[in-house]
Amino acid sequence: MVEDRSTGGKPALPLAGKRGRCAPETALPFSTGDQGRAAHDPASLAFQETASFEARLARLRPWQRLAILALITVVYFVAGKAGLRLAYLNASISVVWPATGIAISALLLLGQRVWPAIALGAFLVNVTTTGSVATSLGIAAGNTLEALAGAWLANRWAAGWRAFERAQDIFRFAFLAVSLATAVSATIGVTSLCLGGLAAWGDYGQLWFQWWLGDVVGAVIVTPLIVLLLTYPRPRWTTKQWIEAALLFTGLFFVGAILFGGLIYGISQDYPLTFIYIPFLFWTAFRFGPREASLATLVISALAIGGTVEGHGRFSGLPPGQPLLLVQAFLGVVAMTTLAVAASVSERKRLEELASRLAAIVESSYDAIVGKATDGTILSWNQGAERMYGYSAADAIGRSVSMLSPAQSDDEISQILEKVRRDEPIEPYQTKRRRKDGTLVDISLAISPVRDARGRVIAASAIARDITEQKRTEAALVEANAKLTAWLSQLERETQEIALLNQMSHMLQTCLNEEETGKIIRKYAEQLFPADSGAVCVRNTSLDLVETVCTWGAWPPAEQDFSRKDCWALRHGQLHAVTNPRVDLICPHWSHEAPPAEALCVPMMAQGESLGVLLLRRPADQGADPGSAPAHPGVSRKELAVTVAGHIALALANLRLRESLRAQSIRDSLTGLYNRRYLNETLEREIRRAARTRRHLAVLMLDVDNFKGLNDSSGHEAGDAFLRQLGAFLQQRVREEDVACRYGGDEFVILLAETSLETAKKRARQLREGIRTLSVAHRGQYLTPPTVSLGAALYPDHGASGDELIRAADDALYKAKARGRDCLVVSSESRERA
DSSP states (O other): OOEEGGGTTEEOOOOOSSTTSBOGGGOOOOOOOGGGTTSSOHHHHHHHHSOOHHHHHHHSOHHHHHHHHHHHHHHHHHHHHHHHTTOOSBTTBOSSOHHHHHHHHHHHHHOGGGHHHHHHHHHHHHHTTSSOHHHHHHHHHHHHHHHHHHHHHHHHHSOGGGGGGSHHHHHHIIIIIIIIHHHHHHHHHHHHHHHTTSSOGGGHHHHHHHHHHHHHHHHHHHHHHHHHHHHSOOOOOOHHHHHHHHHHHHHHHHHHHHHTSOSSOOOOTTSOGGGGHHHHHHHHHHHSOHHHHHHHHHHHHHHHHHHHHTTOSTTTTSSTTHHHHHHHHHHHHHHHHHHHHHHHHHHHHHHHHHHHHHHHHHHHOSSEEEEEETTSBEEEEOHHHHHHHOOOHHHHTTSBGGGGSOGGGHHHHHHHHHHHHTTOOOOOEEEEEEOTTSOEEEEEEEEEEEEOTTSOEEEEEEEEEEOHHHHHHHHHHHHHHHHHHHHHHHHHHHHHHHHHHHHHHHHHHTOSSHHHHHHHHHHHHHHHOTTOEEEEEEEETTTTEEEEEEEESSSOOSOOEEEGGGOHHHHHTSOEEESOTTTSOOOGGGTTSOOEEEEEEEEEEETTEEEEEEEEEEETTOOOOTTSOOOOOHHHHHHHHHHHHHHHHHHHHHHHHHHHHHHHHHBOTTTOSBOHHHHHHHHHHHHHHHHHHTOOEEEEEEEETTHHHHHHHHOHHHHHHHHHHHHHHHHHHSOTTOEEEEEETTEEEEEEETOOHHHHHHHHHHHHHHHHTOOEEETTEEEOOOOEEEEEEEETTSOSSHHHHHHHHHHHHHHHHHTTSSSEEEOOOOOOOO
């Protein structure tokens, strides 16, 4: 269905893209709305694709932004100085103030953040002209507020920097952003002059009007020119267009020289020769665009102002002040008229191109799109209609649409047309139509009314789609439905398997060890493989064996532990199936029992590593229980086994990963001892346990003597080698219930559970003597074993908390160091028991 957005989304009658596709006497107008504006015009596409100048400015480096602000200030200053050369009522009031156009353009394109550059430029212009700093500040404030107000009004009501694309936005810009905003500058500026004594209050009205009119003309002429030059793409004209543009602007200069340059004298001032400009302006508007029209306006303005100032032209010879006022009014009217006409022409061209493209889309549509009057007369006929009905456009246009109606449904079309005339909604429906050869075609038909600008229904648009194949498909679907019904039972079994797999996977992810994993696997494997016996065997990397963690079924595998070489699946990393024991290879681990009738060995792979194998078997002398669930077909059984093996492998990999991460989080990577984090957790737990059992807990803190000297003399690698050897020594010398930790650097802490002070001293001396005998090899040489100093503290005698015990042991260690090292000192602090 083709929609006309200008009629509120109501369908519009499609127009054919070729001549002869619509009857000339019945063709309907085609219109598009604002939403289609600029959607298909290359210049407008460039508008949309042009990156925002404000966004570009934000991405620049600070010094680049400062350079741009400085450039704006300089341009504003130069333009202001040039404008003040035309001042005649007051040195600060110009006939044409181009700086207003520059300021508004900068704010529209770069955003409000550039206002300081405008304020600085305005201040410099006025302070270097006449008046005091105070009056210059006032005038600069007025000029800045004028630009800010103009830019805000343009962005709010006139499409911002795209205001010069449509005539209605141009007039909004002229009234709001120009006429109203410039009153701000005129009011503040003239008031500042009067307050500063640079103008008389009695001339306030005349000065205000001259100021306001100069700013209006400057904004109308300069703002469109800057914005259009910076936002429109570069012209891609042909040679003929360049020649035409050259002739146009040559003519403008020639006419300007005649009217304002004094080229020809003796022409009566009563002749309205100023209108000679009109053809050139319309030439620019119709043949080029808003950018060129704005440039032409600038040319006319320069010639008119220059000639009038020199005393030439159509407005010379009048009392002082009047010529420039007339020039101002003339330029304002010329600029607004030219821009509005150029924008209207450009918009009209865009709409025509859009209509042409939409008509081409309709013409090339595969569906049959037919436009018809309310009486049923065919108005348009696309190629899709030719293919579907067999009539050419010449045969169909002008005839009644009832020629397509089958004999048994003559009233259908008349009823539809009656609904169209009454503007009643018509839902899409399926029906039949008759081709030229008399055969019938099944179609899906959508009919929409077409309205004119007043909203009256003047025609209808029908879109028909051939659904013959769809009807055949529906018949095929009925047949397929019967097959789907037969597959429901299989789908139910698969659904149950998926549910069981999801449950098993969830349970496996919560297991804490392989023992729990085996229990979960056994529970679900019995349900997933009811006709099979099986086992899950996990690889022991240290022994290079595969160990059975769980079995199920009446005939589980007899071999519990075997080498990975005894399984073909583990050798090749792929599923190995035995369906015929006489022909297929049987894994050696099945050799200790009766050959299976069917067997599957599925490797459990995770991250490219084999973690074990899933085994399934059916002995040759046993069959499945008749009351059990039906056995899976061969292929389905294999796929299910592979899926189950994958879930188990993922769970085992995650379990081992968690165990590894846990070990890494509590172990020191260099010595293999527990780290400080584990010490803090364990110490508090052991203190609570000692408090409950009313037993002692000893803490030994050990520090290597002169360890820095060892690092300095033999290198840090030698120091690391000694610490590794010391860590291994401590792991061997502590009991299972004790905890040896690396506290930091060369300091170690040993927790001795349920140990008295005398026993702790004895253990400390044994450790000190044992460390003296350590043999540490590094780069072919044996290091001299350093001695160690030890500090001991006892719970609850020397502290009631972990921090107190560590502090007491550390203080004792410090005293041992002070006494000459290589000794044991017990903390002397004690706390009074309650």
